[in-house]
Amino acid sequence: MEFAGVDFAPTRIDYGKNIHIIAGTQGELCKIDSLGVEIGKTSVPLPAPCIDGIILDDVWVGIWLDREFRHARMSSLPLLSDWTDGPSREELRKSITFSEHDLVGPENSIWHRELDSEPLKIGAISDGLVFATTSGVYKIGKDAKEIWRGMIPRWPEISDIGRFDRIVGIIEFSRGLAIWTEAGGVAVLDPSNGLEIFSRVIKMGEKISKICYSEVGGWLILLHGNCIATMDSIEDSPRIKKILGPPICAEFAENSWFWTGWRNDGRISDGEISCTERKSIGVGILNRKVLTNNGTWSDFGSSD
Numbered sequence: 001m002e003f004a005g006v007d008f009a010p011t012r013i014d015y016g017k018n019i020h021i022i023a024g025t026q027g028e029l030c031k032i033d034s035l036g037v038e039i040g041k042t043s044v045p046l047p048a049p050c051i052d053g054i055i056l057d058d059v060w061v062g063i064w065l066d067r068e069f070r071h072a073r074m075s076s077l078p079l080l081s082d083w084t085d086g087p088s089r090e091e092l093r094k095s096i097t098f099s100e101h102d103l104v105g106p107e108n109s110i111w112h113r114e115l116d117s118e119p120l121k122i123g124a125i126s127d128g129l130v131f132a133t134t135s136g137v138y139k140i141g142k143d144a145k146e147i148w149r150g151m152i153p154r155w156p157e158i159s160d161i162g163r164f165d166r167i168v169g170i171i172e173f174s175r176g177l178a179i180w181t182e183a184g185g186v187a188v189l190d191p192s193n194g195l196e197i198f199s200r201v202i203k204m205g206e207k208i209s210k211i212c213y214s215e216v217g218g219w220l221i222l223l224h225g226n227c228i229a230t231m232d233s234i235e236d237s238p239r240i241k242k243i244l245g246p247p248i249c250a251e252f253a254e255n256s257w258f259w260t261g262w263r264n265d266g267r268i269s270d271g272e273i274s275c276t277e278r279k280s281i282g283v284g285i286l287n288r289k290v291l292t293n294n295g296t297w298s299d300f301g302s303s304d
Helices: 089-098
Strands: 010-014 019-024 029-033 038-043 050-056 059-066 071-078 111-115 119-125 128-133 136-140 146-150 167-173 176-181 185-189 196-201 208-214 218-223 227-231 239-242 247-253 256-269 272-286 289-292 297-299
Touching: 010 050, 019 050, 050 119, 050 128, 059 119, 071 119, 128 167, 167 208, 176 208, 208 247, 218 247, 218 256, 227 256, 247 272
Parallel strands: 010 272, 119 167
Antiparallel strands: 010 019, 019 029, 029 038, 050 059, 059 071, 071 111, 119 128, 128 136, 136 146, 167 176, 176 185, 185 196, 208 218, 218 227, 227 239, 247 256, 256 272, 272 289, 289 297
């Protein structure tokens, strides 16, 4: 059934070309097609929060952070195979506590790795993926082999924030690989070697929560407050717009940006904004259908 919903509390959608992944608060993962039809069964490959994930060709790569166990993991799962439940919490605890070389991982994983520092963000690029932790930025291939590593970019203007400034976006575009932080730090890296080729700080007045990019639509910046910002290019000044509530996610279609979030939906086209109140919280948007935090779908712009 199209857009039938899920039986868990979702936190986001990881978008692919024809297959997308709904992630839940307790590590649930559900594959769907572009009409919201579930592909296979919901599974819990690791019983911990999956904080981010990307689809890269025919695989999905996710990162898990278990603060209770002080443990982080990255794993790759094949999109075209069935996913099943992985270890229990107790099995995971024993593996972390007593096993140095044989950590339990997701069933059917192509590979899985333990991370030695807290993961922040992951992004897909044309020949692999890039992820950031509190200790650095890393590029690996689909086979998990390291290609390069580098330090987290620094900006003197916001250096006083230090470790409290977190990476919220890793996006490849025509100029290179863009790294964005909550405080507005922007660095463009050469994807082939990780060297910095451009840097700036963008003053927003609010912390950045998410970065979205489209070759046609440019940059959409979602802010923690009741605001969004748009930029045509990385050198642009942001055009900040007030909206009805904090935005959570967005998609570009019909020459417009559509977003959903905390009890509001909105659209911006040619600088003109229209917003609608909704009763629920939108955590994902797919073909103008909104996935709410209770697992149901509703029409974009509806009041639920």
